[in-house]
Amino acid sequence: MDTKNLLTEDTKSLTPVRKRSKWDEDGDELELSIQAPPPKRRAKARPSKPAVDPEPLLTALQNARRPSHRVFVPLRSRHPPIFPSRSVYSYERLNQxxxxxxxxxxxxxxxxxxxxxxxxxxxxxEEKNGFPITALREVHALMSCRHENVVGVREVVVGDTLTQVFVVMDFIEHDLKSLLSVMPSPFLQSEIKTLMLQLLSAVGHCHSHWILHRDLKTSNLLMNNRGTIKVADFGLARRYGDPVGVGGMTQLVVTLWYRAPEILLGATKYSTAVDMWSVGCIFAELLLKEPLFQAKGEVELLSMIFKLLGPPTSSSWPEYTTLPVSKTVTLPSPQPHQFRQKFQYMTSAGIDLLLSLLTYDPARRLTAEEALQHPYFSESPLPKHPDLFGSFPSAAAGEKKRKLFESPSAPARAPDYKLLTDFDLS
Known part of the structure; x- marks a missing residue:
C-alpha cells in the first residue's frame, strides 16, 4: 500500500476539509497585517515640564470642601473625659x-x-445574664434627672470582683416613712405644702425628661435636716416614649398601697398618671400620718378604693369596661366619696387637689405641672421655708434620741444645812 496515500487519508480524518477560495491568499496577508501592525509615526519630541506633586493640592481641596467635624456630631472636647472607676476602698464604711x-x-x-x-x-x-437591667435603668434615670429634689449620683465604684459594684449617692439623714413613725405629731399644713411642692417639682422634672418612676412612696422620699426632700430609689424607673406604653409595659410595678387602679385592673399601657396617683397617696399619708390604703392584697385594695371614692361609672371612667380584670370585679352600689369624713380639717382647696390626684380616669388625673399651680398652695397658711423645719435624730446615721435630763428639785433647807457664808473661807 502506498504510504503517501495512508498519510493523506489520516490527515483528512483528523483535520476538517475546507475549500480554499480566492480570499485565502488575501486572508493570509490580512492575518499578517493584523498580527504585525505597521509602526506609528513618531511624534516630535516636546520639551519636558517639571513634575508636580499632586498630594498637597488634593489635601488642600479636601480640607476646603470637608468641615473640621461632622455637623451633627459635637466636638470631642465637648464630651466628658472617660476615666476608670475608682475603688470602693476609697471610702470608709461606717454602718449599714x-x-x-x-x-x-x-x-x-x-x-x-x-x-x-x-x-x-x-x-x-445571682445574675446570670450579665449586668442587671434594673441597675442600668436606675443609674441612667438618676443621671438624666439631675434636680435639687432628686438624689444625686456622684460616681460608680468597684471592688475586687465583678460582683462588687457600688453606686455612690448623696447621703440624706431621713426617709419620710420612718420620720412619720417617730414624729410625736404630724406635719403642719404649711410644712405639708412645702413637701408637696418639692415632690411635685421633682416628679414633673422626671416626666419632662421622659422618665417614669413607678415606685413613689414615703420610704423612697428622703429628707434632710434642712427641710429638703429628695426622690430616691429609681430601681423600677424606666424611659418611655410618645405614645406611652407602645408594645406593653409590665404590671409588676409600684408598691401595693400606692398602686393606681388601672394597673390593678390589668392595664399594660399606662402613662405618667400612675406616678400622680402615688403622689396623691403620699399627700393623704402626710395628712393622716399613716398610709391611706393599708390593704393586704389587690382585691382588698380595690374594695378600699371603691369605698373611699365610690365605684367608677361610665362618666367618671369611660374606659373601665375595656380593662381585662374589670369583668371579674363586682362593683358596689353607687355612693358618694367619703373624703370629707376622712379629712375633716382640710380646706375645700385641699380636698379638691386630693380628689384631682386620686381620679379614676388617668386622662383626667392632674399632672405635676398642673398640680403645682393649684390654689391650695397659695391660700393660707402659705408654705413654710425649708430652713424653718425642725431637725430630728437620724436613724440612718446611728443617732439616737437624746434623753432629757431630769431637772433638779427645788431646794429644801435642812435643819443642819449651812449656807456658803456660814463657812470660814479664810
Whole structure:
C-alpha cells in the first residue's frame, strides 16, 4: 500500500476539509497585517515640564470642601473625659442603712474629702445574664434627672470582683416613712405644702425628661435636716416614649398601697398618671400620718378604693369596661366619696387637689405641672421655708434620741444645812 496515500487519508480524518477560495491568499496577508501592525509615526519630541506633586493640592481641596467635624456630631472636647472607676476602698464604711430587693445601702466616708455618702451595693451574685437591667435603668434615670429634689449620683465604684459594684449617692439623714413613725405629731399644713411642692417639682422634672418612676412612696422620699426632700430609689424607673406604653409595659410595678387602679385592673399601657396617683397617696399619708390604703392584697385594695371614692361609672371612667380584670370585679352600689369624713380639717382647696390626684380616669388625673399651680398652695397658711423645719435624730446615721435630763428639785433647807457664808473661807 502506498504510504503517501495512508498519510493523506489520516490527515483528512483528523483535520476538517475546507475549500480554499480566492480570499485565502488575501486572508493570509490580512492575518499578517493584523498580527504585525505597521509602526506609528513618531511624534516630535516636546520639551519636558517639571513634575508636580499632586498630594498637597488634593489635601488642600479636601480640607476646603470637608468641615473640621461632622455637623451633627459635637466636638470631642465637648464630651466628658472617660476615666476608670475608682475603688470602693476609697471610702470608709461606717454602718449599714437598709437592704432592699435590688441592693444594700451603707453609710460611708470619702477618705480624700471626708464627705459622708451613701453606698448602694448592687446585688449581682445571682445574675446570670450579665449586668442587671434594673441597675442600668436606675443609674441612667438618676443621671438624666439631675434636680435639687432628686438624689444625686456622684460616681460608680468597684471592688475586687465583678460582683462588687457600688453606686455612690448623696447621703440624706431621713426617709419620710420612718420620720412619720417617730414624729410625736404630724406635719403642719404649711410644712405639708412645702413637701408637696418639692415632690411635685421633682416628679414633673422626671416626666419632662421622659422618665417614669413607678415606685413613689414615703420610704423612697428622703429628707434632710434642712427641710429638703429628695426622690430616691429609681430601681423600677424606666424611659418611655410618645405614645406611652407602645408594645406593653409590665404590671409588676409600684408598691401595693400606692398602686393606681388601672394597673390593678390589668392595664399594660399606662402613662405618667400612675406616678400622680402615688403622689396623691403620699399627700393623704402626710395628712393622716399613716398610709391611706393599708390593704393586704389587690382585691382588698380595690374594695378600699371603691369605698373611699365610690365605684367608677361610665362618666367618671369611660374606659373601665375595656380593662381585662374589670369583668371579674363586682362593683358596689353607687355612693358618694367619703373624703370629707376622712379629712375633716382640710380646706375645700385641699380636698379638691386630693380628689384631682386620686381620679379614676388617668386622662383626667392632674399632672405635676398642673398640680403645682393649684390654689391650695397659695391660700393660707402659705408654705413654710425649708430652713424653718425642725431637725430630728437620724436613724440612718446611728443617732439616737437624746434623753432629757431630769431637772433638779427645788431646794429644801435642812435643819443642819449651812449656807456658803456660814463657812470660814479664810
Amino acid at each position: 442603712i437598709e437592704e432592699g430587693s435590688y441592693g444594700v445601702v451603707y453609710r460611708a466616708r470619702d477618705r480624700q474629702t471626708g464627705d459622708i455618702v451613701a453606698l448602694k451595693k448592687l446585688k449581682l451574685e
